[in-house]
Amino acid sequence: EPEVTQTPSHQVTQMGQEVILRCVPISNHLYFYWYRQILGQKVEFLVSFYNNEISEKSEIFDDQFSVERPDGSNFTLKIRSTKLEDSAMYFCASRGPSGRRYGYTFGSGTRLTVV
Amino acid sequence: DQQVKQNSPSLSVQEGRISILNCDYTNSMFDYFLWYKKYPAEGPTFLISISSIKDKNEDGRFTVFLNKSAKHLSLHIVPSQPGDSAVYFCAASVRGSQGNLIFGKGTKLSVKP
Numbered sequence: 001e002p003e004v005t006q007t008p009s010h011q012v013t014q015m016g017q018e019v020i021l022r023c024v025p026i027s028n029h030l031y032f033y034w035y036r037q038i039l040g041q042k043v044e045f046l047v048s049f050y051n052n053e054i055s056e057k058s059e060i061f062d063d064q065f066s067v068e069r070p071d072g073s074n075f076t077l078k079i080r081s082t083k084l085e086d087s088a089m090y091f092c093a094s095r096g097p098s099g100r101r102y103g104y105t106f107g108s109g110t111r112l113t114v115v
Numbered sequence: 116d117q118q119v120k121q122n123s124p125s126l127s128v129q130e131g132r133i134s135i136l137n138c139d140y141t142n143s144m145f146d147y148f149l150w151y152k153k154y155p156a157e158g159p160t161f162l163i164s165i166s167s168i169k170d171k172n173e174d175g176r177f178t179v180f181l182n183k184s185a186k187h188l189s190l191h192i193v194p195s196q197p198g199d200s201a202v203y204f205c206a207a208s209v210r211g212s213q214g215n216l217i218f219g220k221g222t223k224l225s226v227k228p
Contacts, residue, residue: 004158033215043159043204043218055213091158095214103149103161104216 002026006092006107013114016081021110023075023092032075033093033104034067036060043091049075082114118142119207121219130228134192138205138219141186145217146210150179150190153202153221162203163190167210195226 005024013019025032034046047057049067066078075094079086089111095104120139128134138148146167151159165172165179165188172179178191192199202223206216 006158031213035216035218042220043206043216045215045217048213048215050213056215058215093158103151103164104214105161106151106158108156108158 002105004092004094004105004107006090006110008110009108010111011113013082013112015084015114019079019082019112021077021079021090021092021112023077023107024073025075025092025094026096026105027073029094029096029105031055031095032067032069033095034077035091035093035106036088037091037109038085038088046077046090079112082112084114087112087114117219118145119205119217119219121205121222123222124220125223125225127225127227128195130197130226131194134190134195134199134224134226136190136192136203136205136222136224138188138190139186140188140205140207142207142209142217143186144209144211145207147208147214148179148181148188149206149208149216150177151204151206151218152199153204159204192224195224197226197228200224200226 007022032049037043047061048055089109091109092107093104149164150162153159163177181188202221204221205219208214
């Protein structure tokens with residue numbers, strides 16, 4: 001069964017450092033998403049990406065965040081200057097055109113720890 | 116602003132019995148509702164969805180019921196199995212959006228042998 005692959009599975013970074021979280025969505029999917037889950041809280045939408053541009057973003061997705069699809073297969077989330085409160089599980093997801101009915105495929109997540 | 120609410124943080128059920136997980140929502144613009152299951156250290160896994168124009172959708176042991184007038188949906192698992200033990204998230208997407216999901220806080224289901 002096709003998978004969404006995320007790397008690394010766990011990243012520890014110093015406050016103020018830049019991090020890049022990587023995702024390889026399912027190859028024929030067209031819509032890509034980043035979500036995050038702070039420990040003990042709900043999964044929160046960050047950003048959606050379609051046709052090589054951001055289609056929607058939440059209030060969380062401020063100027064510190066950016067996304068890119070640099071080579072047609074990878075989908076990355078960059079946090080420019082990490083803060084302690086950025087510590088969370090970050091999930092990448094993708095879907096095809098019918099995904100609103102058949103669900104989105106999520107990756108296993110990257111646990112980001114900012115120290 | 117909790118547009119999707121799962122008011123029970125946990126539920127414990129005996130193997131073979133029915134598990135009923137509940138979800139309430141406030142936004143009338145939601146057009147799809149989805150249930151996800153999540154194990155520790157894994158991403159959410161899609162279980163079943165329902166369109167806002169339906170009131171029931173069934174897939175094997177899983178049935179989702181939607182009551183639009185009450186803005187309430189529920190997931191029934193029959194019969195429950197120990198492998199069903201996980202956190203279950205209710206999620207919804209807004210009509211006309213790119214389909215980004217709004218999640219509830221989740222309900223931890225424990226199915227005891």
